[in-house]
Each structure stands twice: as C-alpha cells, then as structure tokens.
Amino acid sequence: MRPFTYVRASDPAQAAALAVAEPDTTYLAGGTNLIDLMKLGVARPARLVDITELPFDRIQHRPDGGALVGATVRNADLAGDIGIRQRFPMLSEAVLAGASGQLRSAATTGGNLLQRTRCVYFQDITKPCNKRTPGAGCSAIEGHHRDLAVLGTSDSCVATHPSDMVVGLAALDAVVHVRRAGGAQAAIPLGAFYRLPGDTPDRETVLEGGDLITAVELPPPPPGAVMRYRKIRDRASYAFAVVSVAAVVAADADKRLRDVRIALGGVAPVPWRARRIERALVGQRPDEETLRAAGEDEFSSATPLPHNAFKIGLAVDVVSTTVLDLLEAV
Numbered sequence: 470m471r472p473f474t475y476v477r478a479s480d481p482a483q484a485a486a487l488a489v490a491e492p493d494t495t496y497l498a499g500g501t502n503l504i505d506l507m508k509l510g511v512a513r514p515a516r517l518v519d520i521t522e523l524p525f526d527r528i529q530h531r532p533d534g535g536a537l538v539g540a541t542v543r544n545a546d547l548a549g550d551i552g553i554r555q556r557f558p559m560l561s562e563a564v565l566a567g568a569s570g571q572l573r574s575a576a577t578t579g580g581n582l583l584q585r586t587r588c589v590y591f592q593d594i595t596k597p598c599n600k601r602t603p604g605a606g607c608s609a610i611e612g613h614h615r616d617l618a619v620l621g622t623s624d625s626c627v628a629t630h631p632s633d634m635v636v637g638l639a640a641l642d643a644v645v646h647v648r649r650a651g652g653a654q655a656a657i658p659l660g661a662f663y664r665l666p667g668d669t670p671d672r673e674t675v676l677e678g679g680d681l682i683t684a685v686e687l688p689p690p691p692p693g694a695v696m697r698y699r700k701i702r703d704r705a706s707y708a709f710a711v712v713s714v715a716a717v718v719a720a721d722a723d724k725r726l727r728d729v730r731i732a733l734g735g736v737a738p739v740p741w742r743a744r745r746i747e748r749a750l751v752g753q754r755p756d757e758e759t760l761r762a763a764g765e766d767e768f769s770s771a772t773p774l775p776h777n778a779f780k781i782g783l784a785v786d787v788v789s790t791t792v793l794d795l796l797e798a799v
C-alpha cells in the first residue's frame with residue numbers, strides 16, 4: 470500500500486480545502502470500499518481526509534413526507550430508522566439486502582453512492598481495465614462477464630454499479646446534495662448523477678475535484694404508493710445483485726396504475742431507471758403478458774455478452790412478479 474497521510478476534518482470547508490490543496494486526496498467515510506481498494510493497490514491516495522466528524526449524520530423527516538438523509542448516516546441507521554421504514558420501506562429493504570450487518574454499521578450513505586464496481590478485473594491490478602487505467606483495454610468483454618452489464622454498456626466497459634441502495638434511491642427520485650470545493654451548493658437528481666461509460670469509463674459521476682456529498686434528499690412518495698425492493702443473488706446473503714428491482718407504484722381504486730417508478734440493479738453501469746416499462750404501464754391494469762411485453766421492450770436495446778444474456782429474461786421475470794405482487798397490495 471502506498472504511504473498516505475491522514476487528517477480528520479472538523480468542518481466541510483476545511484475538508485474541501487484539504488482536498489483541493491493536494492489533488493491525490495480522497496475523502497474517507499466508512500472505509501469499507503476505499504480501504505479494500507487501497508490494499509489491492511487500485512486506489513492510491515496520498516492523503517485521506519476523514520469526513521465522519523462532519524455534521525451530516527442526521528436523518529430529517531419533513532412534514533410533506535419527504536426526508537433528508539445526511540451523507541455520513543450509517544447504512545444500518547438508515548435501514549433501521551422508523552420514519553424511513555414507515556415512509557420508504559423499499560429503501561430500508563434495499564439497504565438491508567446489501568453487505569452484512571457489520572459492514573452496514575460502518576458504511577455511509579455518501580460512500581455507498583460512490584462505491585466502485587466489483588468487476589474482478591478492476592480489482593486486479595495485473596489485468597487491463599479501462600476504468601482503472603484509461604486506454605488499457607477491457608479484460609471482461611472476452612473474459613469473465615457473467616455478473617456484468619447488458620444495458621448502457623460500451624466497447625470500453627461493461628461493469629455494473631454494485632449498490633443496492635442507489636437502485637432504491639433511483640426509484641424514489643432522490644436528489645444528491647453536494648458542496649462544491651468553492652462552497653457553492655448543488656442539488657443533482659440521481660438520474661443525472663452517474664455517467665454511462667462511453668469511452669471514459671473512469672469518469673463514473675458528474676462530481677468534480679473536492680466535491681463533497683452532504684446529503685441525499687428523498688421527495689415525498691406519490692400518495693397511496695406501495696413499494697418493494699427485490700434482489701436476486703447467488704447466495705442468500707453477502708452477495709451482490711445478479712439482478713435487482715426497486716418498484717414504487719400507486720394505483721386507483723380499480724387497480725389502474727397512475728404512477729409507476731421502476732429501477733433495475735445488476736444490469737447496467739448505473740442504477741437503471743426503466744422508463745420504457747414505466748411509460749407502458751401508466752394508465753394500465755397490467756397482467757403478466759403486458760408486463761412481459763414492457764420488460765422485453767426495455768431490454769430491446771440490450772447488448773448482452775455470451776455469459777450474461779440470461780439476465781434479460783431474469784430481469785423481465787423479476788419486474789413482472791414484483792409489480793404483480795405490489796398490485797395485490799394496493
């Protein structure tokens with residue numbers, strides 16, 4: 470591991486000033502992803518600025534039904550918060566579907582948003598990887614890609630974003646609050662926060678140097694909404710998603726859907742908002758056939774590789790059963 474210096478920041482301005490003064494600085498939150506990557510030699514910061522003492526460790530519930538989740542709120546505290554469980558139960562389910570109890574007690578909201586891909590070649594510094602070393606090539610396309618993406622990929626990279634939490638946040642129309650290095654504030658809708666790989670897979674978000682995530686805003690869900698997170702994985706726990714779906718639906722008394730929000734995990738380099746499915750379902754009382762057709766349309770732009778093509782049928786099934794289950798609950 471490269472030697473590094475460690476500073477604990479006492480306020481956001483100091484954290485940003487430290488980050489800008491030394492370009493090789495990385496913020497340290499729970500460290501559950503960053504420290505692993507430093508041990509592997511993938512991340513090589515010269516300085517770590519610990520942000521866990523900053524005043525971003527609260528969840529504020531708003532009278533309109535929305536909430537503001539501070540960036541250093543631990544994943545375990547987010548999942549267990551009574552207001553989150555009552556108003557956004559799907560988000561709680563998504564967080565609890567990830568990692569382990571021990572990891573969730575250390576991991577933070579901001580760190581979960583910025584965790585790196587689990588592509589095995591990204592983590593192995595002896596193998597070419599365009600995300601780790603721009604222009605080096607992609608080992609996964611001809612190699613092990615069974616766990617990787619089928620939507621939104623490029624010839625440069627087919628990695629998936631690994632987070633469960635952000636798939637839930639995507640379906641909730643969350644907004645990421647950022648403090649820019651100069652002190653300006655920005656509110657970035659989650660749908661505009663992540664970048665597709667294109668020919669620059671090393672640039673994963675729209676953040677710039679010194680940007681500090683301060684909070685994630687959850688707008689109030691649609692009136693009468695029901696929601697669910699469902700994750701398909703190789704083991705019952707402690708495994709990343711092969712496919713996951715976060716669904717929020719609201720229906721009229723005759724079960725006609727008036728609001729549908731679906732996000733998919735495990736299939737794309739970003740939390741994938743399934744807009745085609747949403748458009749097809751609004752105003753409908755969907756049955757299995759309608760749902761299957763909408764799902765197949767969503768994946769019509771997919772570019773599967775030999776070992777991950779199975780994800781398409783799996784995702785269509787998971788979306789269908791999840792929406793049908795939610796329709797029972799409305």
Ligand SMILES: Cc1cc2nc3c(=O)[nH]c(=O)nc-3n(C[C@H](O)[C@H](O)[C@H](O)COP(=O)(O)OP(=O)(O)OC[C@H]3O[C@@H](n4cnc5c(N)ncnc54)[C@H](O)[C@@H]3O)c2cc1C
Binds near residue numbers: 495504567584710
């Ligand atoms: C064995 C294992 C299994 C796991 N399984 C899952 C799983 O199934 N599902 C899942 O979703 N996750 C899983 N995880 C990932 C885990 O959720 C992440 O490691 C964790 O959420 C990262 O949060 P952290 O606070 O520890 O981030 P850190 O490791 O501290 O930081 C991660 C990155 O975010 C940056 N950062 C952190 N906070 C901020 C901020 N406020 N502003 C700007 N930059 C910031 C850091 O600089 C760093 O680049 C697993 C992890 C492990 C080790």
Ligand code: SF4
Binds near residue numbers: 590606627670
């Ligand atoms: S899929 Fe992306 S992360 Fe994986 S080896 Fe290729 S470029 Fe690297």
